[in-house]
Amino acid sequence: MGITSCGTGIPARHISNEADFKEADIHEGIDSTLMILEYRLKAQTYRQEIQVIKQYEKLPLIKCYAGQLNQVFTNLLFNAIDSLEEAISQNKDIVPTITISTYMMENIISISIIDNGKGIDESIQSKLFDPFFTTKPVDKGTGLGLSISYQIMLEKHHGRLWCDSIPGKGSKFVIEIPTTLS
Template sequence: MAELLTTGLHHARAQEQIQAQKQQLERQLKEFHRQHLRVLQTEKMSSLSQLVAGIAHEINNPIGFIYGNLEPAATYAEDMMRIIAMYQNCFPDPGPEIEAEINRVDLLFVMTDLGRLIESMRVGADRISEIVLSLRTFSRLDESEVKPVDIHDGIDSTLMILDNRLQETDESPRIRVIKNYDASLPFVECYAGKLNQVFLNIMSNAIDAIITQYKLDPTLYPQIVIQTLQVDNKVEVRIQDNGVGIDQGTLSQIFDPFFTTKPIGQGTGMGLAMSHQIVTEDHQGSLTCESEVGKGCVFILRIPMNQ
């Protein structure tokens, strides 16, 4: 009997040790995943910043030349058209050879259209400058530390980055974006570049989910609704889509590292995990998701106004 009791005690202790070792290994694995995410996040942001810096620099130089030449080009064009008009007044009968050339080049149209042409070039240059500014705002190259920023600028710059994916394609019609911004929202202290990466991850997933749902339901009117508001001392950003949605069994795993429902080669399972880490660890906030299959998802991000 004593031997049985002793054996039972040894067995119980062994089980306790095994359980303790298992828990320790689980903690170590969780910490490993956390640190791995941190390294990936840092490398991704660093690579993105370098990429954007290079693009912005390469675009800014030629666009600077274009801007610098547009004004004198417009002045030269006005001067030439004025002189041509003077010649026409002084010499209304230029002769058959010149008259034929005037008709060939359609001089009247050229004189009318040249100003519009230069103005369209100015509009295009402005658009390029806006894109460069959006790239800089998105990556926040000069704001690697916590700084007060307009959260709406970050969201808008992210939408600019994703604009091509929001347009009509063979896979879905144009995805409408509805912005319900709280105009009274003050500046928020945050790591702006990191937070913009969160917006990018969530919105990219929303677009993927909408495309999937559209294949199932071609009558779908695709849209993403973005809402901002202040709740006590926190800012809340809600990003809602009417995509395919997530079942409740899967919903509890979406923030786990390496978890993905996408086909092999289309997702790493790191985007939402990194987003969750950025919000919860870097900003002491919360990131949750509510969803219903076939109805879409709403991601709710909350961070303190002041870090």
């Protein structure tokens, strides 16, 4: 078995760690991440296909660390899929859905990844971005994905990553990236 990225099970060669600061298309990054995760979105013997709804607004190209930003998308989408699978195990009537929305407000690009999974209990939401904190079983996660994603957004992109969740209803993770990063 090869090296995997952040406990996602995805071979690291598919997630670029490129240090290049370059102009990139956010939608292209999200779409390529979805293509890599397609195997997890497809119908399984125990559940139907996870629906992905894309609500993209027109965005400018932005200078960023594209490979690291794609790692953030991968971590958030992987967690959304895990949450949906757990919710389905408790309620087979759920139509598993991930909605990805993008829009621009002033000089900030906002990307929302919303799932209708199990949600996150309010008592642990403040710990989500702490290193090694996980709600997953030991063999399923390392507790590093959200922590690394938070660092990438804050330190590399001078942006924000935050979560809004309602237990039993789902979670919304929001990435905010300034377009004037230099």
